[in-house]
Amino acid sequence: MVPLWMFLVVSAALFSTGLYGVLARRNAIAILMSIELMLNAALINIVAFWRYQAPENVGGQVFAAFVFVVAAAETAVGLALIILIYRRHQSVIAEDINVLKW
């Protein structure tokens, strides 16, 4: 099979891509999409370690399934917050949302 570190390098590259997106994008929805990329990088890591280190133990897949649940909840609440902010401020640009800053 492909060595484990190749999967880990792909995962690290995907995580770094998401990190760049979180830091560089200004739109809140784009930031949320970048967070999805980072979560997927973590998922690749979890499943790769399960496959190579403990394939007989199903706990790795259970862990990945819980990451799916948390990702779904996070996206739902995050998008609801973004839509709420858009209603109040007519903007989803992260720099415009500074009412808590003084």
Added chain:
Amino acid sequence: MTWEALGFLIFSVITLGSGALVVTTRNLFHAALYLMVSLFGVAGLFVLLTAPFLAGVEIMVYVGAIAILIIFAIMLTPQVMQVVRPRSNQWIAALVAAVLFFLVLVSVLTPVASELGVDNWSAGFTQDEPADVPADTLTTLGESLVDKDLYVLPFEVASVLLMAALIGAALMVRPDEPKPRRPEAGPVIEPGPEQATTGGD
């Protein structure tokens, strides 16, 4: 090159290329579509890792639900479709931070450092030929999720978390003032005689 290495190469290129397009495309709707392609690549990597159930869940939950939800949010916030602001220099610092973080991760994860003779602490966990996955993994997964000695408590907590997120999201985006009821929906309007007699059709 075996078919596994070929598949790994293809899915990695799909995932990383689409992921790079997600964070660089100016059009947000296109970025959401590239996100779906990237998640398909991740599902392919799951298939290569002999986790077909997780690949199916990835496609159903991420591509089928989360990406569609993001597209809905993009369409509900219409001013984001045309970005007119000048670009700031923030992306340079972001690029430097991301590249540095990637280099740190790679130096820890890969056997590069130990092969160069720099040190020998990294990559002690790399392993090329793991044991085979048991054939009844999916059955074991389902049983362990409801086994009271294993994962039933996290399973229930996850369902409560989903329920709380659902209620919270629906409650947050509720309109501030309820719309006035339409007159025909209220109980105060009595039906006219011609409406009262047309119940048969």
